[in-house]
Amino acid sequence: MTDAETKTDAETKTDAETMTNAETFKKNNFVIVRNFLDPFLVKYLASYYREVRDHGAGQFHTDWTSLNCNGDPAADAVLYSLRSTIEAEIGLKLWPTYSFVRIYKKGDSVGRHKDSPANQISCNMNIARGDVDWPLGVSDGETNNSVIFQPGDAMIYRGFMLDHWREKFQGDHQVQLIVGFVVQDGRFDGLRFYGRGKPMYQPKGVRRAGPVKLTKAVLWRIREAYRKRAGTE
Incomplete structure (x- = not known):
């Protein structure tokens, strides 16, 4: 197994770096934008999540690693409004599934893992950070x-498909906003909108994933079943 550091803009560009983002994504299964x-x-988002961190918000809670929220309204707005931009970056048509925000503090870490099928395509964005670099593996x-x-x-x-993780955080704060998608007419198409029911932005005539709540146990069974199948879509 080898290790690779992503290049900075100041470094000499290679042939690989002249590829389009869609070509890079197709080759590596990820692309940095x-x-x-x-x-x-x-x-705006940095200010908003600073208020959440310092003064609290009802929908946020702390789990085993960090202050977080699934479906924060501000994050959902990013999920819906950036879909077409993300589609253009990677050359795929997508359905939104959900948004997730984590507000990290010193000592937090992220174990090595793969995501659930609802994160077939993810976009992980940095909103705020301190002076200490905290690499995502x-x-x-x-x-x-x-x-x-x-x-x-x-x-x-x-x-x-990809393992990702973070080692123990040595900084004081970092905010990451993650939005998830599935490929339209792909193997996980049925998870569109992630069981939230029919949102106001859903195109007319498009079936929904259903009103049932997808628990961790159900998602685990779905994930394990799909992993036994070949192919990426």
Whole structure:
């Protein structure tokens, strides 16, 4: 197994770096997009999540690692509004599934894992960070990549296929916003909208995933069943 550091803009560009983002994504199953988010949006979200961190918000809670929320309204707005932009970056048509925000503090870590089928395609965006770099590890089983985010940067990746993790955090704060998608008419198409029912943005005539709640146990069984099948879509 080898290790690879992602290059900075100041480094000499290689042939691989001249590929389009869609070509890079197809080859590596992930692509890093610098300055993906509009600076004003980053500033707004950083301020919003700072208020959440310092003063609390009803929908946020702390689990085994960090303060977090599934379906925060601000994050859901990003999920819906950036879908077409993400589609253009990777050359795939997508259905949204859900959004997730984590507000990390010193000592937090993220165990090595793959995502559920609802994260067939994920976009992980940095909203705010301190002075300490906190790399996200990404591996296809052969090569380990280390990705360092700056505010506004994003990594679009096949979360269901790639291992990803973070070692113990030595900084004081970092905010990551993650939005998930499934490929339209692909193997996980039935997970569109992730069981939230019919949202107002759903196109007319499109069937929904259903009103049932997808528990961790159910998702685990779905994930294990799909992993036994060949192919990526």
